[in-house]
Amino acid sequence: MPEALVKALDELTVAWQDAMADEAFVSEFERVLRDYAGTPSRLYHAERLSRQVGARVLLKREDLNHTGAHKIRNVMGQALLTKRMGKTRVIAETGAGQHGVASATAAAWFDLDCTVYMGAVDTRRQALNVARMQLLGAKVVPVESGSATLKDAINEALRDWVASVDHTAYLFGTAAGPHPFPSMVRDFCRGIGDEAREQCLEQYGVLPDAVAACVGGGSNAIGLFTAFLEDEGVEIHGFEPGGDGVETGRHAATIHAGEAGVLHGARTYVLQDEDGQTVESHSISAGLDYPGVGPQHSWLAAMGRATYTPVTDRQAMDAMALLSRTEGIIPAIESAHAVAGALDVARRLGEEKGPDATVIINLSGRGDKDMGTAIEWFGLGDAEGEAEPVVATAPGEEA
Amino acid sequence: MASTTTAFEKARAEDRAALVGYLPAGFPSVDGSIAALRTMVEAGCDVIEIGLPYSDPVMDGPTIQAAAQQALERGIRTRDVIDVVQAVAETGVPTLVMTYWNPVERYGVERWATDLAAAGGAGLITPDITPDHGGAWSAAADAHDLDKVFLVAPSSTDERIAMTSAASRGFVYAAAVMGVTGAREATSDLAGPLVARVRASGDIPVAVGIGVSTGDQAAEVAGFADGVIVGSAFVRALLDHPDDEAAGLAALRTLTEDLAGGVRRG
Numbered sequence: 001m002p003e004a005l006v007k008a009l010d011e012l013t014v015a016w017q018d019a020m021a022d023e024a025f026v027s028e029f030e031r032v033l034r035d036y037a038g039t040p041s042r043l044y045h046a047e048r049l050s051r052q053v054g055a056r057v058l059l060k061r062e063d064l065n066h067t068g069a070h071k072i073r074n075v076m077g078q079a080l081l082t083k084r085m086g087k088t089r090v091i092a093e094t095g096a097g098q099h100g101v102a103s104a105t106a107a108a109w110f111d112l113d114c115t116v117y118m119g120a121v122d123t124r125r126q127a128l129n130v131a132r133m134q135l136l137g138a139k140v141v142p143v144e145s146g147s148a149t150l151k152d153a154i155n156e157a158l159r160d161w162v163a164s165v166d167h168t169a170y171l172f173g174t175a176a177g178p179h180p181f182p183s184m185v186r187d188f189c190r191g192i193g194d195e196a197r198e199q200c201l202e203q204y205g206v207l208p209d210a211v212a213a214c215v216g217g218g219s220n221a222i223g224l225f226t227a228f229l230e231d232e233g234v235e236i237h238g239f240e241p242g243g244d245g246v247e248t249g250r251h252a253a254t255i256h257a258g259e260a261g262v263l264h265g266a267r268t269y270v271l272q273d274e275d276g277q278t279v280e281s282h283s284i285s286a287g288l289d290y291p292g293v294g295p296q297h298s299w300l301a302a303m304g305r306a307t308y309t310p311v312t313d314r315q316a317m318d319a320m321a322l323l324s325r326t327e328g329i330i331p332a333i334e335s336a337h338a339v340a341g342a343l344d345v346a347r348r349l350g351e352e353k354g355p356d357a358t359v360i361i362n363l364s365g366r367g368d369k370d371m372g373t374a375i376e377w378f379g380l381g382d383a384e385g386e387a388e389p390v391v392a393t394a395p396g397e398e399a
Numbered sequence: 400m401a402s403t404t405t406a407f408e409k410a411r412a413e414d415r416a417a418l419v420g421y422l423p424a425g426f427p428s429v430d431g432s433i434a435a436l437r438t439m440v441e442a443g444c445d446v447i448e449i450g451l452p453y454s455d456p457v458m459d460g461p462t463i464q465a466a467a468q469q470a471l472e473r474g475i476r477t478r479d480v481i482d483v484v485q486a487v488a489e490t491g492v493p494t495l496v497m498t499y500w501n502p503v504e505r506y507g508v509e510r511w512a513t514d515l516a517a518a519g520g521a522g523l524i525t526p527d528i529t530p531d532h533g534g535a536w537s538a539a540a541d542a543h544d545l546d547k548v549f550l551v552a553p554s555s556t557d558e559r560i561a562m563t564s565a566a567s568r569g570f571v572y573a574a575a576v577m578g579v580t581g582a583r584e585a586t587s588d589l590a591g592p593l594v595a596r597v598r599a600s601g602d603i604p605v606a607v608g609i610g611v612s613t614g615d616q617a618a619e620v621a622g623f624a625d626g627v628i629v630g631s632a633f634v635r636a637l638l639d640h641p642d643d644e645a646a647g648l649a650a651l652r653t654l655t656e657d658l659a660g661g662v663r664r665g
Contacts, residue, residue, distance in 0.1 A: 002458050003529050004552035004574060006559065145464055146454060158457045163577050165554065262501045263455065265527070275477045276505025278454040 001178045001265040005158070008165040013180040015085050020187060025084065029077055029188075036109065037072045038065050039191060043199035043360070048326040053343050054350030055357040058208065060196045062220065062364050063331065069365030070192055070220045071102035075171055077188030079106035082169040089113040089168040093157040095122055095150035095216070096287030096334065097129025098365055099173035104138035106171070114138040117156045119149035122286045129369050147280040150290045154264055174217025175294035178265030182222075182294050189223025196360050197227040204358060209349050210235035212342035213362040214334045215308060216252065216288035218297045220364035225306060235307070235349075238297060239341035241283035242310030252281035253310035254293040255301045263292040269301075284313035284373060285333040287365075315340040317377050320367060332365030333373060339363075401493040403521050403546050403569035406445045407604040407625055416621035416662040418443055419606055420655065421497060421630030423450035424483040425475030426466040427637055431644060433486045435637060435651055440490045442652045443659025447487050448524060448628065451480045451498035458526040458574075462631040466638065477506050481518045488519030495546060495569070497524040503536070512539035522546025522569050529559075530566030537566065548572050551597060553589040561600040570604040570626055571597050575611075591623045614661030621665020629658055 001009065019025040033039040042061040050057045062070040075092075082090055090112050094100030100116040107114030116133055120142040123130050133140050146152035154177070161170045172181040175189070193211070200208050211228050213221035215238035228234045243251030251257065258269035261276060271279040271291035281291040300306035311319075316333055319340035324330045331339060342361040349357035367374065375381045410417035420439040424432050436447055452467035452475050459467070480496065488494040496515065503511050503523075515523070522545040528536060530549050540547045546569030551560050554577060564571055575590035590607050597605040606626025611617055612635075617627045636654050640647035 001529070002527050002552070003550045003559070003563070004458075004554055004577060006529060007554040007556060145461065146468070151455065155455055155457050159460070162458070165577065262504060262527075264457075270501070272501070272505065274505070276453075276502035277471065278501075 002162065004162045005165065005178070008161070009178055009180070011085070015081060016180050016184045019081055019084055025080070029080055032076050032080065033073060033191065036066060037076055039073065040195040040199070041065055043196055043203060046327050049323065049343070052326065053346040054355055055346040055359060056204070056355065057343070057346055058200065058358060058360045059329070059363045060192060060224065060360055062192060062362060063329070063335065063366035067098070067102045067105050068368060069098040069102065069332065070189060070223060070362070071099045071173065071365070072105065073191055073223070074173070074185050074188045074219055075099070075102040075106040078169065078171045078184070079110045079112065082112060083110055085169065087167055087169045089115070089164065090171050091115045091117065091157050091160050091164070091168055092171040093117045093150065093153035093173055095119070095153070095289055096285065096332070097122070097126040097133070097369055098287055098332070100138070100140070101129050101132050101136070103171045104133040104136035107138060108136050115160065116140050117143055117153040117160070119147070119153050120144045121148040122150065122153070125373065126286055126369060128372070149281070150286070151278065151292070158264070174219040174290070175222045175296060176217040176264060176266055176268065176290070176292055182266065182296055185219050186222045186226060186296065189219050190226045192220065192223035192362060193225060193227030196224060200358065200360060206358065207231055207234055208358040208360045209233070209353065210237060210342070210345050211360045211362070212237040212239065212338050212345060214239050214288060214337040214364060215255070215293060215297055216241065216285070216290050216334065217292070218294035220362050222294060222296055224360070224362045225300070229305060235345070236300070236305060237341060237345055238306055238308040239311045239337045240308055241285060241288040241337060242312040242315070243282040243284070245312055246310050250282040251310060252283045252289050252291065254291060255297060255308040256310050258291070258293070266292065266295045268292055268295040268298045284316065284377070285337065287332070287334045288337065309341055311337045311340045319343070320374065321378065329363070330367035331363055332367050333370045335362070335364045401488065401491050401521060403446055403493040403495065406493050407570060410445055411625065416624055416665055417445040417606065417626040418617070418659050418662045419446040419448055419608070419626050419628040420444035420633055421448040421450060421628065422633050423452050423463065423467045423470050424480040425452055425470030425473060426634070427469065427641070427647070428473060429475065429479050429483060433483055434644070435648060436483070436487045437490060438648050438651050439633065439655050440487070440492045442655035444492065444655060446626070447492050447494045448497050448630070449480065449483055449487065449494060451477065451496055451502055453499040453502055456499060460631060462634050462638070466634045477502055481514050484515065484520040485518035493521040494519065495521050495524055495548060497526065500525060500528045508535045508539045512543040512545060516543040516545060520545070522548060524548040524572055526550055530563055540568070550574050551593065553577055553593050557596060560596050564597055564600040564603050567603055570606045572628065573597060573605050573607045573624070575607045575609050590620060594624050614657035617658045617661030618664040621662040627658070627662050
């Protein structure tokens with residue numbers, strides 16, 4: 001990282017470690033999440049989906065949290081820390097807008113000034129979330145440089161932070177970037193896995209056979225995975241954005257197809273060319289469209305504790321339709337990647353272990369924000385019925 | 400290979416600051432950047448800093464990023480940067496590369512140091528690698544007698560300034576403002592105290608960068624620093640003449656002469 005940010009990162013590290021060791025801070029964080037964000041989120045048995053795949057599919061309903069995603073956990077933690085550090089302004093980057101909306105929400109609740117950097121491409125495909133952030137009082141800055149997506153929004157937010165670090169906190173949106181962000185974001189998100197583990201034991205008397213989450217930067221995934229790392233019998237699956245297919249080069253499957261490098265102050269897998277230039281990533285999900293990944297995921301992949309598999313745009317959109325039709329739950333496209341990949345895992349485990357085989361899928365966010373993409377993809381919105389009906393198929397089934 | 404240290408000593412002997420000029424390689428083209436950098440040498444730059452265009456230049460403002468982006472879109476490769484270094488170093492002026500870390504690591508640190516030294520390059524300026532995380536580079540630089548220019552910022556603690564000064568060779572780059580590169584109307588009041596703090600940590604030359612675009616600003620900074628680093632203003636001179644190379648070079652020459660006059664007035 002630039003020397004200009006070293007002091008701020010060191011201060012943040014000390015403040016975060018002190019806060020996490022302070023019972024009063026942890027208690028206040030838990031109270032805020034419970035009373036305001038709506039956690040613990042439910043662990044829901046998706047029975048119709050389970051029958052289709054022959055295994056017990058449990059959905060960790062982070063989509064029911066306030067602002068509609070797991071992101072609220074991270075930002076409330078970081079905003080609480082911001083207040084503790086005496087800073088008055090927050091900045092954030094966002095891809096799909098989930099983290100931007102969560103940051104704007106936290107800023108409103110904690111009475112902090114808020115600026116959100118968003119790739120200009122993303123402001124167009126996530127216009128609804130731009131409006132939500134503005135309504136919440138945040139300033140949204142479209143970033144035109146580079147590929148005008150999430151990585152460029154991070155670059156711009158870092159530039160802002162260099163110039164404003166004395167009074168501004170950077171609410172980093174994912175478990176990537178320089179230390180302490182990957183560990184801090186993991187800590188604030190780990191309630192997802194802690195709750196899911198406890199709920200699964202309480203409701204079914206067993207640990208799951210597998211847990212699954214989508215991985216862009218990897219905050220929801222590391223939040224889920226952390227609780228199960230020591231449970232050797234629990235398979236851990238991350239599903240990366242495969243875009244048009246890894247073989248096409250138009251994807252964001254960083255662990256599957258990236259190579260070790262340095263991006264945004266972290267050593268991790270990076271989509272890069274022969275010269276170390278970051279390669280533009282692609283995903284139908286703006287929230288997963290990032291050419292790097294949290295370093296902890298790189299480590300889990302390298303040591304073989306977690307498996308990371310690409311899921312294409314088409315597979316994710318099919319899963320979005322499937323979950324909508326079978327369970328009446330419209331997932332975020334990010335989460336639909338996890339659903340698509342996890343149902344293949346569930347089908348295999350069902351064949352191996354029978355219908356009590358249990359898979360927890362982190363439903364990290366709801367799909368309201370993605371309706372524009374869904375309308376375009378499925379040809380929806382024609383009340384006269386000219387559009388073809390969406391066909392929902394489970395993995396492995398013919399449409 | 401020309402020595403950066405010698406260039407600073409020469410300027411100090413003339414009781415003035417050295418002028419350090421920056422342009423990205425490959426901007427506006429590979430040959431165009433060579434012509435521009437040679438013009439800057441002819442018109443008074445004492446040290447040349449060649450940027451390696453990178454896709455994610457966190458410490459650069461919009462002007463330099465636009466130039467780097469243009470170079471990348473026109474297909475600049477790391478190897479081309481070495482070639483630009485060679486062409487400029489042939490003028491006899493110490494020529495350093497300013498680069499973010501990932502392209503160096505990708506090229507191979509040892510291979511990079513070998514090729515840079517063979518091209519006559521003087522060393523590296525590394526905006527996103529600090530000495531405490533730059534062990535691989537420091538070892539390679541030491542093995543090839545290359546300069547290691549690390550940055551300090553107004554936010555740096557005295558301990559980190561001392562560590563950075565001790566680890567640097569050639570000069571220390573003092574980022575004068577808490578912010579990214581780019582011309583500013585007024586020089587920073589943070590620069591003077593920062594230079595003084597570096598001076599207190601040793602006798603390595605300290606050059607101030609970020610924000611200087613005129614001879615008068617250069618004179619002001621030269622009053623308290625060993626070197627004045629200018630980048631965005633040079634880039635702007637070329638960006639303002641996109642379709643007329645001769646006019647761009649003429650503007651560059653005029654600007655360099657103004658700045659060179661400035662460091663002599665300071």
